[in-house]
Amino acid sequence: MKIFKSHFWYNKSQRNGIFFLVVIIIIFQLIIVFGDFSSDENINLHSSEVLAFHKQIDSLKTVELENRKPKIYPFNPNYITDYKGEQLGMSLEEIDRLLAFRKANKFINSKKEFQQVTKISDSLLNVISPYFKFPDWVIKKNSNNKKTYVSFNNNKPYKKKIISTTDINKATAEDFKTISGIGEAFSERIIKYRTKLQGFSFRNQIFEVWGLEKQVAEKVLSTFKIIEKPIINKININTVSFKELLKNPYIDYNLCKKIFEFRDEVAELQNISELKNISDFPLDKYDRIVLYLVAE
Known part of the structure; x- marks a missing residue:
């Protein structure tokens, strides 16, 4: 009996503490039961923030599903x-x-x-x-x-390349490109050299185009002719300057120097054929050189 009495015997201060504890528990219980914890704020489930959040979740789900799929590696x-x-x-x-x-x-x-x-x-x-x-x-x-097959449409007639002229001094780059073996580069090179010559005066001048093969040059001559000879601006051998004489496509520096030395020696050339008297003059180029010179 004394044992039970010792457990349930409290002094005045202990009884007051127990009393306040019970009161606090009752108050909390009443708050929980009768208190209103609901919020008046309405959440818009269709707002841009909510939709973006759901979209992010869906993308994460898609990535996860792809990762769970078995990967395929190369196989026989x-x-x-x-x-x-x-x-x-x-x-x-x-x-x-x-x-x-x-x-x-x-x-x-x-x-x-x-x-x-x-x-x-x-x-x-x-x-x-x-x-x-x-x-x-x-x-x-x-x-x-593997074989490669090339199909030809026989219904389409072959279009022959048409040239604008057969005169080699009037032919365009497109005309020259109709010749087999001549493309963009060679057609422009022919025209550039023709301009330098002021026009082709001899058929075999086409062989002087740099890099043009003999067979291709012969194809050019089989199609194009010298119908109208060019009008060349000739310069006076007795008054021409050293620099101007060097512009002659067939005269290099050494030959130009010899011509001036010969001119100083004879004072004046009476006839252009006197150039043949110059030592080591290239006689094989005489007819081309004199195309641009005159003795006056």
Whole structure:
């Protein structure tokens, strides 16, 4: 009896503490039961912030689903198992066709053969064929077996290239490009050299175009002729300056120097043919040189 009395015997201060504790508990209980904790604020579920949040959640779900999908690594389609074929989306019939083909000790060497054997759809073939990995010797064999076919439309008549003129001194770059072996560069080069000469005066001057092969030059001469000879501005050999004489396409520095020394020696040339008296004068170029000179 004394034991129970010791546990339930309190002094005045302890009884007051217990009393206040009970009062506080009752007050909290009343607040919880009768208190209104609801909020008057309405949340707009269609606001831009809420929609953006849902969109972000959806994108994270999509990424997670993609990550959970089994990844496909390059593989040899000859060794597809039942489990592998099911993962790729093949039906049981398609897998069985492949296994039966392999049991006959035959091998598939291209995606076209794979479709012929399994009879899978084009859409599925386009999905899985990029992962096909054949041995190097098979790839090399397939590349060597490829043939290129060139189709010609016989319904369209062959259009012959038309030139604007047959006069070599009036022909345009497009005219020269009709000759086999002459493209953009050579056609422009011919015109540039023709301008330097002030026009072709001799047929064989076409052979002087730098880089133009003899066979191609002969093709030019077979199409174009010198119909009208050019009018060349001639300069007086007795009054021409050293710099002006060097502009002659057939006179280099050494020959120009010899001509001036000869002119100083004879004082004045009476006839242009006197140039032949110059030591080591290139007689093979005489008819071209004198195209641009006159003795007055």
